Amino acid sequence: MISSAVAGRYARSLADVVFEEKVEARVLGDLERFREIFAAVPDVLEAFDSPAVAREAKGRLLDELLERYPVSPVAANFLRVLLRNNRIRHFSPMLDAFGKAVDARRGVVRARVTSAAPLEDRELEMVEAGLARFTGARVQVESRTDPELLGGCVVEIGSTVFDGSIRTRLAEVKRRLADARPERVPEARQD
Secondary structure: OOOHHHHHHHHHHHHHHHHHHOOHHHHHHHHHHHHHHHHHOHHHHHHHHOOOOOHHHHHHHHHHHHHHOOOOHHHHHHHHHHHHOOOHHHHHHHHHHHHHHHHHHHOEEEEEEEEOOOOOHHHHHHHHHHHHHHHOOEEEEEEEEOHHHOOOEEEEEOOEEEEOOHHHHHHHHHHHHHHOOOOOOOOOOOO
16 A cells, blocks of 8 residues: 555656646546546556566557547646556545545545435535635535435545435433433432
């Protein structure tokens, strides 16, 4: 596993280049497409990582992929640098770090909202607006459903979780009831 510091360095360096050349959206899209390719054909990443495959063969394989799935020069160069530095097996965490770096420079915060039932567009807009006021940033909401929540929602922003689900509230009530001890009633004295 690659350290987050190393992934962050590659991501920040790539972000510097794409913002300088104003191609961040294109490069992000190009690299996301390569993430899909690597996920669909994991043998490709295994070949890139294998010491049994000659460096020249790895380069030809990458060139063939780039010819078949053309990308911007910046994205192609990034893939070549990862291959040359034996880091391409860590492509996915680097791409995640790059996406976060791009969002940070754009002033965008991503939030995952999980609800028991699908939220309507108007409800998503209200959640997005509320989170924007709370964070002071533009918020892009990813909506998910989990019927086990029963009601309410769970909002995740980075590593922070706001859990307003009925499931969690019921669990909390159950815990409190289990922890509650009956109070002792003092015995009446007879004088």
